[in-house]
Amino acid sequence: MTAVAEPVGSRARRWEPWALGAICAVAALLYLWGIGSSWGNSYYSAAVKSMSQSFEAFFFGSFDPVGVVTVDKPPMALWLQVLSVEVFGFNRFAVLLPQAAAGVAAVFLLHRAVRRWAGEHAALLAALVLALSPITVVINRDNNPDTLLVLLVVAAACAMTRAFESRRATGWVALAAFLVGCGFLTKMLQAWMVLPAFIAAYWLGGRAGWARRLLDLGIAAVVLLVSSFWWVAVTALWPSPKPFIGGSEDGSAWDLVFGYNGFGRIFGAGGGPGGGFSGSAGLLRMANEQLAGQISWLLPLCALVLVSVLAAGIRRLERARLAGWVLWGGWLVVIGLMFSFAQGIMHPYYTTMLAPAVGAVTGAGLVRFWHWYREPGARGWLLPIGVAITVAWAMAVVARDLSWHAWAGYSAAGLGIVALVVLLLGRRGRARLAKSGLALGLAAILLVPTAWSSIAAVSGESGMGGTNPMAGPETGMGGPGPMRFGAPPDGGGLALGTSDGRMPELVRSGPGGASLSAEQRKLVDYVRAQAGELTVPLAIEGGSMAASSYLLNSDLTVIGMGGFSGGDDAPSVAQLTEWEQSGELGFVLLGGGPGGMRSPDDRQPPGAVVIGPGGQARSDRQEWVEQNCTPVDPAAWGGSADGLELYSCGSAGDR
Template sequence: MTAVPVGARARRWEPWALGAICGVAALLYLWGIGSSWGNSYYSAAVKSMSQSFEAFFFGSFDPVGVVTVDKPPMALWLQVLSVQVFGFSRFALLFPQAVAGVAAVFLLHRAVRRWAGEHAALLAALVLALTPITVVINRDNNPDTLLVLLVVAAAYAMTRAFDARRATGWVALAAFLVGCGFLTKMLQAWMVLPAFIVAYLLGNRAGWARRLLDLGVAAVVLLVSSFWWVAVTALWPSPKPFIGGSEDGSAWDLIFGYNGFGRILGEGGGPGGGGGFSGSAGLLRMANEQLAGQISWLLPLCALVLISVLVTGIRHRPVDRAQLAGWVLWGGWLVVIGLMFSFAQGIMHPYYTTMLAPAVGAVTGAGLVRFWRWYRAPGLRGWLLPIGVAITAAWAMAVVARDLSWHAWAGYCAVGTGIVALVVLLLGRRGRERLAKSGLALGSAAILLVPTAWSAIAAVSGETGMGGTNPMAGPETGMGGPGGRMRADGMPPHDGTLPPGTGDGRRPQRIQIGPGGATSLSAEQRKLVDYVQAQAGDLTVPLAIEGGSMTASSYLINSDLTVIGMGGFSGGDNAPSVAQLTEWKRSGELGYVLLGGGPGGAPGPNGTPDDRQPPDGAQPPGGPGGQARTDRQEWVEQNCTPVDPAAWGGAADGLELYSCGSAGDR
């Protein structure tokens, strides 16, 4: 299947071109990353995980090991290692993400090069590097960046397996890498498996028995590499951290519930129909207001490529098995995952679509090379290249036109460049070689101009959707859900207050839209931290905060006080349980509990939600897990004593501090 013979000397300019693409990717992913904590939910967890092996292994959100994050910890392990080298800082958290993003660009080039040649590989790498949603997620610390690297690396291993004399090792390596992807974001990593399996069966020339044996070995490797951590967490002796996001505290429940079929079927907390962050589920979801500007720029071109390849393959015999395997791998990846994301009924964040970007790059790169070859030959197929340029530039303008107040120049430039490219390509079909090549260059520029502009603007401005929790590129109209555009530090772009019509009706507040929002402490919060540190700093649990990561992240990041975010991600996990709180109080390990004051709809001190609402797709107070919150709050009110705000120098509204120990302020 090797399009470029192994050991063949590359043209002098080719390594430089790849280096330049990787350099551009590094610049986009690294520019100004020291100004953001990314997703503060994961940032706080990384700080906690760096303090003990158990917290590290489980991916604990708090340093005591009460509750984990709601994902497996592999992506966070790398960030912890970076923190150990550089110290806990914004740069240390986000640097591994940029490295992983550049590595994915490089590996995509190597995989596509073996299948479709150097030109296709360079185009594929460039497309991946410049995809807007890929740029913003690689500047964030969500696990999707590592997931993309792992599945691209698996695709490279699978591509090597197509023409290897003994392919078992390569197939097993691909399975191992997908298993590592499972420990990064669970079942989402397995979405590539249908394309991988069919591609291997078609591409490898060994007998059927040998191919099936290889896949059997790969299946064993996949299961072991996917589930070893899950098995260890189940066998770990108690006490151990509660697995965040699960119903019963186990990783098994998380896999097949909230983070598994719940994402597809809308169970486990996702809103029906997948509305909110990514719009309603359906065939055209990738073209909607929330997702079009993130990933859809080249999807019309990819559709044209795949249809033309399918028609050509049906009409011409014999079929080139090696080429067919590559098209099945990358085309199958794009179609299967695209449909899964389009029809997913559960929580669907726009940044999930970065997993489509490698396949978009591969199909685009190989497709343009094929269109160019057809363009230079007689026949109707030669018109596919101009048609591809035209529909891509037109779609770019259609997306930009949804908000002409936001950098509309990019759309106009794409259309103008596309028109010039079409004219030159039409003239070039008459045998004028230089004109033809100029038309190809202009056409490539036209189709990449707008996504490049959106990526560069996102990198330079630092404005990425709803902060680290839901990073997006593009104008405010595409954000979806409340809050609009946020700066890289998770704050609104202006004065840091809630927009008109929101808030609790009492005073302006720094907005925090779920975990990943505001990450700094107010003067009032710092007074509270200092007070608790002085009164109970040596206790095992000096401060527990109701509302989960929505309220606890900023305390964990910005202080050395041991803080427990009760309830996990959204506050609904039964961790700590009332029994655990009772035991802490009995043994004198619990100092203070903070109720109320949590932005994003955290319940108030009377056990009922206040009038602030969480973003679409987040768990509302009283929803799943609401009983656990209510039980904890009732326990606190019955077993602890309110602290007079004058004792610690705070205001009475918004923060309700309770003493649960034997301090003199009870």
């Protein structure tokens, strides 16, 4: 087979390092632009503030400074954010900076990995695609853990690529396993989704004998298990009292691994319905209204690339080339299918994990198509075909809402037509025309995703804000059916919906995080004056949805009861009783909606999305408060009669 990439060890041309530097600079600009204007996901930002106040809160990833309940993910991504605020102080920029840095690092490492496999040109294209992917841009401007997860698995792929080149690859394979294990401590089982591709790639493409490869994989399995589960084991062995692991049924990280963050995401048990965020599960999910504009732009091209490589005969590839196609192609196919058919909660920003594979397959595929284009034969038409189907798909996605920057789609279509004409003429042996057609084709296929990414970065608008960041128009972001904040019939979780397909301002701003209202500040001042020295001066029902704003915008110690959405059994009724009897509990604010307001008790409409588990715990706490505490007259602290419902549960306050 004709070589389609320069040798791995070839000397880089002078412009190539500058090109990589420019790509990383563009990525940094997109990821950093205006990030100080938002807290990102206020759930995690509030936890970062709490974690900076004690080692136990730091180690467990506690949402509140008392250590009642943790966030519903392992804390590795938050550890980096805490270290950042220790250096730069607790502010919005410091919280979001680690994600932007991790995003740029992932772009750089993807280049290094693809360069060793497919050459410099493929590597530059791969890095550019990753840097400009709309969902990657918006999530790298946020503080969800997915950015660090992507960096870790790309670094693991880089180590695996080195392993393909050596007959003594044990260290590289073990390093890859360790990095995936760190990914597990970032987002649990989602990190393991790359393992089928990694294992198959090393088994088929490794240079060592089969016995040595088997030994290497065995050692890697041990490293993976230790690096993945050491934190889980320590949390289990930690003596009580200790924080309740948010999102779990029994307060343990083991349950979180295999329940809410594990099989619940795949099969829906315990994970809640995911259709409202990412549409219905199925083979074409990546092409639907919610996800197409986030990640699908180059998927038709990737499919054409993979089919053409299979048709050309992968057996004729030398081992390192074969291993690379199995790694990146397997990554794209396996994770794409997992996300497509996942029955549980499926946020669009999860698909950023596909972006490195999309970049690698696109970069290597276009280089291959270019070499075929310059040779006689039918497969030389694959490059024009690839440009045509990619531009056509981009126009189809844009056409779903022509009221939102339709110029990008029309411009891409115009460039695509010109590129196709020039490429057709270039096949007749005109080298300059051919190169011009290639450049125009690249511009055409990247124009719309670049526009969506740039608009999201400059405008700062991204779907539901930090909770569910997305690029593009608001339509389709919440899925079908009416959307509003409300309470599910079982009293747990949070119902969302829209009537016209657009996000209401309250939803797009995310749960909590906004500045406290004048009434809320009066409540904080009253509680601080009456119970500020108590261990728990204020507990707020409704979890992070209600408590984040208070944690972020005041120095009062606040407990968000119930974890993320109020359904966790933390604090339990027994814990509330203990606090009340020991005089450690001051006030409780009832309510399950944003800002501490009581949620409507009507049922959610058909098609609404319910976030988080329900259950009896929330209603049990509310019943306990109503039986054991006394309502505080709003006039005592300057509130309104139809506003916040404050209860005094100790000697403090007006009982």
